Amino acid sequence: MSDHVLRFEDLTVDFTVGGTTQRAVDGVSFGIRPGEVLAVVGESGSGKSVTALAALGLLPSNARAGGRISFGGADVLEMSRAELTALRGRRIAMIFQDPSGALDPVFTIGAQLVEMIRTHQPSLSRAAARERALELLRMVEIPDSRLKYYPHQLSGGQCQRVMIAIALACDPELLIADEPTTALDVTVQQEVLDVLLAMRSKISGAIMIITHDMGVVADVADRVVVMRKGSVVETAEVHELFDHPTQEYTRTLLDAVPRGGARESDPVADQEVPALRIDELVVEYRGRRGRTVRAVEEVSLGLNPGEIVGLVGESGSGKSTIGKAVLGLAPITSGEIHVAGRALTSASASDLRKTRARIGVVFQNPAGSLNPRGTIGQSVGEPLAVHRGVRGAELRRRVEELLDSVELPGAWAGRYPHELSGGQRQRVSIARAISLDPGLLIADEPTSALDVSVQATVLELLRSLQDRLHFACLFISHDLAVVDQVCDRVAVMSQGRLVEQGDRESVLRAPQDPYTVRLLEAAPVPDPREQARRRGLRLAG
Template identity: 65%
Template sequence: MTPVLQIEDLRVDFHTSDRRVIPAVAGVSLAVHPGEIVAVVGESGSGKSVTAMSVLGLLPPNAVATGSIRLAGREVLGADERELSAVRGETAAMVFQDPFGALDPVFTVGYQIREVLRRHRPQMSAAERRERAVELLRLVEMPDPEQRVAAYPHQLSGGQAQRVVIAMALACDPQLLIADEPTTALDVTVQRDILDVLRSLRDRTGMGVLFITHDMGVVADIADRVVVMRGGAVQEDQPVVDLFDRPSAAYTRELLAAVPRLTAEARPERPATAPVLEVAGLDVVYRRRGHVVRAVEGVDLTVAEGRMLALVGESGSGKSTIGRAVVGLVKASAGRIAVDGVETTTASRQALREVRRRVGFVFQNPGGALNPRWSVGDAIAEPLRVHGGLRGAALDARVRELLDAVHLPGDWRGRFPHELSGGQRQRISIARAIALEPRLLIADEPTSALDVSVQATVLELLRRLQRELSFACLFISHDLAVVDALADEIAVMHRGRIVERGDRRRVLSAPEQEYTRRLLDAAPVPDPRAQAARRAA
């Protein structure tokens, strides 16, 4: 069978303004056949996305690519813009990681789908384009497609927005779909739905799929074949079952060993200690244009010194809202929040300032949390200057100490965020969060965007720092395997309420609520045989 995509000896170099040449892809060869899902995996910087961008000619101007890329037998590497425009959308289409970044916020989703059709299918009438837009939304299993076609992107959830992007990619029946981390930021139930949609589309249309990811559970769930990349080169290329059973490359074995697995195994209990965070009857209500949205309703929780409580649930369940309410970034509508005995909902401005000094916050996106104009040293030093009053040599010594605590060289304090990888930026965020030796650390999805080996490093860092500093930790996540690796207790949230709470092992091995069981069933396991059996069941 002729491959729909054939890449041979692809090499991509980036030429910098100071005349340096940085190799990004070094001799990659791979193929995707009709009806086949090929997963490309590897750490950040391995060349996965650069390889994918090369297929559709989406590389920046300073990139030089050589080798061969054939789409449906047609050579596209080196093609001009007119030839590439004929290929994009028609022969191959792409789905990106961030659906909201791919959609125009000022137009309805129906209009944006129709624009794709108008460009590539000019013979279609306006009525036919409207009908096709609804048909495409139905094809990707969008609820109420006739109504959703008139919605704007901000009115959709993350999973619904990703379905719209997939619908746009499928508008002209491409033979190849390139999906670049399409489920990374989605919770487990929405991720499962998107994977179901892609598998169903492959089965119905026979298109090939090049699926780029760092999630080995997703690989086990959806891939037929796996290409492992490192440093711009292919380490191995095997059928999915063979790769998990008998990985031939040492790097693949390292990747698989770093994948967190949900085992709910027993581990030594941390001793009971005094509560640091107490939340009672918390309500958070948003009022917008006459609409009342209850984001959080009647939430009670406690986090003790040296212990970690994980808040889990789907997107929109209210997890992050609770974390933001604790530090005053969101105003509580009712209820009580106390940090170290100080009630933040009624405290004076001076008392709130003192409380915030005792709370560290690690955000999901370290790139967005760090000021791009500040060096690493400036970012870590700021809370020490503002709240700790440190200056001069004492400040410099403390910054070095914190960099050492997160296993980064002290001389990196002069670097800027854009010069660091995602995992390194997250370590800087953690160093900044613990700078004042907080009594409470709130970690909001701190590892969801990181590849597995970097994630393992960051998780071990959090474990070690909590042992050393004994802070209480509110850990917000949708990754149950990560929660299993870190947490002492778990609180499961659904539609603003805590529906189940208890010891980590009990909640994960014997959940009482149907919603918790549904979350556990939706989480893919990094074992293709076990995942196939779960799907069959």
């Protein structure tokens, strides 16, 4: 249809694995209009990314697609390999979720830009292609000097900007962005979204953004397509969707968005022995050629028993390094860390083992922190076997109790991590973390890799366990809405220093430090009108 840049008509995608066929996309129909930003939202497994890959002919060999994908009067599903090669990059471009994985680590970003330009414009000389590469970098606000940098020399946000530059190299008619801001801090996320919208006005193309972040949807989208279990459940203009969702699933998705202020903070009385006390902590790493990098600069922080303290800041601010130092995974250059009154730097090896057995930890990526070759029962039971010597039937009973406490069936103890969803794997990580009845839990970005509805259930589980077991929790995150929902107090990190700390209400409602103010202003909210107001003020300023 001429009024759509791209249109999916009754699209189906089936995957064949081990002789069985699984339908991932079932009768999907929607179109993208010229010049609009269309957001496709849904949980993991809803089929949104598979739908986007089908538009570029990038489905794996075990996938079979049906229906029609219309682009420029032709059916993408019927195109030859040569036609698809001409289509990709030149007319439809894609930005992937993980820029560090999408960029080639052995070539400079300049070489990768030049390669993209000359592949689709072979008549250009290398010098002309280099000038075009510099022009593209300037468009995404990357200095010319970075042209000879390798991907590992750039931050996550800079790598994503390079991916945008590569995608826009040939002025495509449609840009598909698959979770382009998921792994980024709120300030970097804001910058990347600003660049995307600025590029739309320059190339006059349409953008299809795939995301599970309803704040991002409210910020940039004109229209929204909601997907669930391979099907489209609702399509609406962005204001209409947020104001008057018609489908129960859409309402559930919006209700699951953390909006802050959900936790009633009971005053925590000062205790003689804090669960965690950090005094003037300094952490330094030795780099190449003897250069020293100071990751944490004289930070002091305390947690009382039963208290949840949010530690927030951008990537590189030092917040995760503090968590690692408490766990013994980062060097303590100077200062002191006390856990339940015991100093870690002066403790004997025996005392350290006993102290660390009282610390639980939940990492950001459960797929990476669980042993893929061991069952989830083995992962949950290992701390009990190592530290308490629990064996046999008693160990099996305790594992079943722990799985039950995180609302997983005890019979799943024999399953492997790959057989569980991301949210279920994170529940297993929490079960393992509380297996030794810790007095302190370190939760390092425990929900950042999860969909909004899954995130809500994991946060609710964490809160209920903390209320019941009364452990202190250092909750490390860059998501201020999540911190506002679960934490009693908040500490803000910037460039290795603690710039502000206090109770949740004072820090998040009346911040004193300019950096905290900037963080709060950059955090997207699930309200299109508020996001438009913020964007207008920011651009005017």
